[in-house]
Amino acid sequence: MEQNSIVTISGLIKRFPIGKGHFTALNGIDLTFSKGQFAGVVGPSGSGKTTLLNIIGSLDNPTEGKANVLGQEIGNLSTKKAALLRRKHLGFIFQTYNLLPVYTVFENVEFPLLLLNMSGSERKKAVMDSLDWVGIADKVKSRPAQLSGGECQRVAIARAMVKKPELVLADEPTANLDSENSHHILQTMENLNKDLQTTFIFATHDDKVIKYLKRKILLEDGKVTADDIITN
Amino acid sequence: MLSLKLAWRNLVGAGLRTWLNVIVLAFVLFMMIWHYGLLDGWNQQANKDMQAWEVGNGQYWHQNYDPYDFFTLEESHAKIPEALNKATTDGIITPVLITQGSVYPDGRIQSMLLKGINPDQKVVAIPGTDLNTESEEIPVVIGRRMAKNCKLQEGDITTIRWRDVNGTFDAAEVKVVKVFNCNVPSVDAGQMYIHIKKVQEMMQAPDEATMFIIGEDFEMNETVSGWEYKDFDFLMTEMNEMMKMKKVGGSFMYVILMLLAMLAIFDTQVLSIFRRQKEIGTYIAMGMTRRQVVSLFTVEGAMHAILAVIFIAIFGTPLLIWLMSVGMSMPAGSDDMGIAIAETIYPVYGAGLIIGTSLLVFIITLIVSYLPARKISKMKPTDAIKGKIQ
Structure with a gap:
């Protein structure tokens, strides 16, 4: 593993059984992500972006090859250890926000901290700080159904960032947002990346996101076909 | 504690669905306590009356x-x-x-x-x-x-x-x-x-x-x-047997009522597990273990029983106390059944009856809640996050 790298993937293959055969979603992926990167895996639908993110996020296991995340080999993790890795070090942002519908904004953002057994006062401060970052502190008592799509995604970002994770995995975070909201969200994430040195890995095929990326990895038919560092 | 806290939030958030289940369960619990208490009261009164009027403390019978x-x-x-x-x-x-x-x-x-x-x-x-x-x-x-x-x-x-x-x-x-x-x-x-x-x-x-x-x-x-001694218990055998039969007969009603209530809980749980797949996936993505999620859903289901007990404690207790004081008038002609029935039966609601019945309902609800929740442990989190029916 390279120094300063937080994700190292080598020879990663992921196959899904289909009928009597199987479908190869990822075919020999070798990648390394360093701390503080603002990287994106881009490619058309079905290219394997989400599968790659799921494996990095320890939600799925490789069929072959290795995926080392924050020093832990994903393929060897028990479900409990994988849960602990996600709980302590990873944040997730989903295309459909995945907010808990019966919770308020505050409770949604507070949720990861409850799992970390933080005290009530610490939780409150962290939640309010996080909501301040994304500019939605005035909506603490609202429920997701009362928010717009952009606001929901900002709550999802606050929830992902509230525990200050080393790595945030964002799967198509702007797919359900209009242009203005998308830029706002991406600027927020870019700022968080700069301020907190949090590593962001996106899975996207949205040009609006691609414009913000500092590293663009092109995935086609389960293979990395390009890996570019973008300098402005 | 975490499961309790989250389960409470989820139940409160579920609103009317929660309260409907709680009310059905509370009704069943109340009916069970009320009916058993009535039979106990009847039994005690019948024992007392039969001792006072007929059997005394035993009898000697000619052989x-x-x-x-x-x-x-x-x-x-x-x-x-x-x-x-x-x-x-x-x-x-x-x-x-x-x-x-x-x-x-x-x-x-x-x-x-x-x-x-x-x-x-x-x-x-x-x-x-x-x-x-x-x-x-x-x-x-x-x-x-x-x-x-x-x-x-x-x-x-x-x-x-x-x-x-x-x-x-x-x-x-x-x-x-x-x-x-x-x-x-x-x-x-x-x-x-x-x-x-x-x-x-x-x-x-x-x-x-x-x-x-x-x-x-x-x-x-x-x-x-030339004379046979018959003790009190012997002389009360028939009465006690009749009471047992009454309780068994009543139990069928409870079983049917319990089945209805449990069906409601089971249905809610099964429906939750299908409808809330995305939520389950999100819990797992945020770092909850599968066991924690199963426990959360089980506690959520079982909490219906706890809420039902609280509901009964608040609304049912005054009613039970009132029933104990005014009793229940038996309809004219009910004493023609051949067993001792007072014109007014005063139910007896002991702590054992209330705690025992509540515990029984709680344990059954816990089991009924756990059975569908086990399915969560077999879910693929990647599919659950997307809300795909598995």
């Missing part, structure tokens, strides 16, 4: 006496034994002489039992003092049911017929001097009470008795030849 075979009555009487003489004189036990007879109210014929009792006895509650009334006719005391069946009232005169020990029929006019009210049908229905001396005279069986009812202070030191 041939069989209360279910009236033909044995002709041969089931004998002189008061020496061993029971003193207790009889002291009024600690009281003799009863029983024979078959017929009464002719308004020209109709009706079979009955003629029971000779000591008018001054204090062992059972049958009011006999009126049997000392001076009258041309033989003074008799009857119960409310007997009076109703024969359309007799206090002061009425009617004819009775009986056979003496030699089998000879005889008849006489009797005057109803007292109609008493009693909750025990076997003391009342089809029975007429006469002074024991008079019955002994009518039957030509001086100083004889069919049975003795034992009072509180009696100490049984020896067996009495």
